[in-house]
Amino acid sequence: MAIVSAFLLPGNPLPALHPDTDPWQQLVEAYQEVGEAIRTARPDVLMIYSTQWYAVLDQLWQARAEIEGIHVDEQWHDYGDLPFRLRTDTALAADCVARANAAGIKSKGVDYDGFPIDTGTIVATGFIDPEAKIPTLIAACNLYHDFAKTEALGAVAREAVLAGDKRAVVLAVGGLSSNYIDHVIDLTDDHIAKSEDDAANRRFLAAIRNADQDGLRKAALDYAASTGTDMGMKHIAWILGTCATIQGADVKAYGPIYGAGAAVVEFRLG
Amino acid sequence: MADGKIVAGFVAPHPPHLVYSDNPPQNEPRSEGGWEPLRWAYERARKSLDELKPDVLLVHSPHWQTKVGHHFLGVPRLEGKSVDPIFPNLFRYSFGLDVDVDLAEACCEEAKVEGLTTRMMRNPRFRVDYGTITTLHMMRPQWDIPVVGISANNSPYYLTLDEGVDEMERLGVATRRAIEKSGKRAVLLCSNTFSHWHFQEEPDIPEDMSKEHPQSYEGYKWDMRMIELMRQGKLREVMRLFPEWVEAAFAEVKSGAFPWMLAAMDYPDIPAELHGYGTVIGTGNAVMEWRLDA
Numbered sequence: 001m002a003i004v005s006a007f008l009l010p011g012n013p014l015p016a017l018h019p020d021t022d023p024w025q026q027l028v029e030a031y032q033e034v035g036e037a038i039r040t041a042r043p044d045v046l047m048i049y050s051t052q053w054y055a056v057l058d059q060l061w062q063a064r065a066e067i068e069g070i071h072v073d074e075q076w077h078d079y080g081d082l083p084f085r086l087r088t089d090t091a092l093a094a095d096c097v098a099r100a101n102a103a104g105i106k107s108k109g110v111d112y113d114g115f116p117i118d119t120g121t122i123v124a125t126g127f128i129d130p131e132a133k134i135p136t137l138i139a140a141c142n143l144y145h146d147f148a149k150t151e152a153l154g155a156v157a158r159e160a161v162l163a164g165d166k167r168a169v170v171l172a173v174g175g176l177s178s179n180y181i182d183h184v185i186d187l188t189d190d191h192i193a194k195s196e197d198d199a200a201n202r203r204f205l206a207a208i209r210n211a212d213q214d215g216l217r218k219a220a221l222d223y224a225a226s227t228g229t230d231m232g233m234k235h236i237a238w239i240l241g242t243c244a245t246i247q248g249a250d251v252k253a254y255g256p257i258y259g260a261g262a263a264v265v266e267f268r269l270g
Numbered sequence: 271m272a273d274g275k276i277v278a279g280f281v282a283p284h285p286p287h288l289v290y291s292d293n294p295p296q297n298e299p300r301s302e303g304g305w306e307p308l309r310w311a312y313e314r315a316r317k318s319l320d321e322l323k324p325d326v327l328l329v330h331s332p333h334w335q336t337k338v339g340h341h342f343l344g345v346p347r348l349e350g351k352s353v354d355p356i357f358p359n360l361f362r363y364s365f366g367l368d369v370d371v372d373l374a375e376a377c378c379e380e381a382k383v384e385g386l387t388t389r390m391m392r393n394p395r396f397r398v399d400y401g402t403i404t405t406l407h408m409m410r411p412q413w414d415i416p417v418v419g420i421s422a423n424n425s426p427y428y429l430t431l432d433e434g435v436d437e438m439e440r441l442g443v444a445t446r447r448a449i450e451k452s453g454k455r456a457v458l459l460c461s462n463t464f465s466h467w468h469f470q471e472e473p474d475i476p477e478d479m480s481k482e483h484p485q486s487y488e489g490y491k492w493d494m495r496m497i498e499l500m501r502q503g504k505l506r507e508v509m510r511l512f513p514e515w516v517e518a519a520f521a522e523v524k525s526g527a528f529p530w531m532l533a534a535m536d537y538p539d540i541p542a543e544l545h546g547y548g549t550v551i552g553t554g555n556a557v558m559e560w561r562l563d564a
């Protein structure tokens with residue numbers, strides 16, 4: 001089996017920076033549990049799509065072999081620094097660029113010292129593989145790609161992994177409802193910013209539990225149409241495209257991060 | 271201390287292409303040039319800035335995005351390498367800038383008085399965004415004037431446009447009050463492109479000017495209409511048409527710097543000087559000046 005497992009993971013850095021804060025503990029524990037399971041499974045590659053890495057011109061793929069540094073988030077700078085280390089499967093990235101171009105999704109690799117790795121990718125790899133033992137394949141979230149095109153992008157990455165006979169874990173890094181609380185709060189009072197967001201998040205998480213490929217697509221599109229969601233839930237399109245055989249989902253944790261919705265979800269694959 | 275004043279405000283857009291085509295030593299990639307008329311517009315703006323002898327430059331950038339509150343750079347010296355996430359092939363710039371922390375704190379406090387959510391950015395490892403850096407480089411490549419850097423709170427995107435503009439106007443009023451109390455001569459920089467319709471793919475040679483033109487005729491016409499009103503000093507009319515402009519030209523001014531600057535200057539009815547206009551990957555960019563003090 002080429003795709004070993006697939007997860008929806010929060011990209012907001014607050015739980016990583018303040019793991020002991022009450023409302024985030026559940027998310028942190030679920031994140032740690034997923035990290036443990038992935039490290040035990042020893043995949044060849046992590047296929048990452050983060051809603052916080054924006055592309056505007058062309059589809060971008062990370063192509064630098066090794067990257068490390070200390071990241072400061074533009075919003076949450078006063079909560080601490082995020083050290084990171086990443087390794088890229090450069091051959092796989094190059095293959096994805098070529099395949100995506102052939103499929104009509106104009107693509108480029110980025111291989112630059114100091115390139116700003118997005119917070120979501122840093123948070124996810126920090127929980128899953130802090131020592132960068134597992135190579136990554138990281139695709140940007142192009143603002144002009146819709147849900148369908150992002151699913152097609154995921155399918156391109158899937159083909160490349162299958163062709164390379166690799167065992168991959170898919171990480172869709174992003175949130176649920178995207179409304180933040182717009183004023184300073186005591187972190188222990190964190191809650192979903194709007195009650196209708198909370199209701200929509202819960203409806204979505206309930207709908208995907210037993211949803212197959214078509215059911216997950218429909219649930220994500222209905223949800224994105226009903227309320228403000230992180231990037232129109234295109235990270236779910238990445239799951240659909242890369243996995244192709246969704247059979248359901250286990251919601252491991254759900255909660256607020258400064259008013260926005262976040263969840264740790266493992267997808268069941270057929 | 272009192273009698274501080276805003277001596278001028280500039281629209282100073284930040285396409286990194288302008289730094290790239292200028293080939294300054296701070297930027298890694300090399301170019302064959304390109305976008306000369308816009309760079310010459312900046313040359314005129316720099317000359318003007320030099321004459322004004324400001325104590326401080328305040329810049330509001332749409333590429334420091336904050337979802338919760340308006341943030342202000344609050345570390346005396348910030349250094350690093352800024353790589354543009356969209357155009358890493360064009361912009362990898364080693365920067366070092368001095369922050370006027372006193373004035374930043376005063377702006378932050380006054381904004382709080384206006385009822386806005388605010389935050390000082392105190393993390394010395396913070397990487398300054400490429401919008402702030404490009405605008406500052408194009409206006410003052412010597413980097414010898416202290417800076418107040420202000421983030422773009424996403425309010426015009428998650429609130430209605432009117433509510434977002436209202437927040438930016440209050441930020442402008444707060445900024446003016448802080449400057450007046452500081453006793454300093456301040457120049458405001460609005461780091462915004464006008465029409466933001468852009469090409470979806472980059473030419474093989476980015477500086478190949480045979481490929482450069484407005485992406486949208488509609489956007490271009492809107493830019494000309496608004497620039498002409500600014501040249502006539504009709505800023506209230508500009509703001510009346512603002513929502514239509516934002517919509518029709520997908521204008522980057524939506525992110526707030528433009529209403530912030532106009533409100534801080536209290537909508538002066540003096541004609542703006544257009545130093546130049548040009549497109550960059552199809553977007554409309556004007557370098558403009560309102561000189562409030564000779």
Ligand SMILES: [Fe+2]
Pocket residue numbers: 284332333401463522
């Ligand atoms: Fe911009």
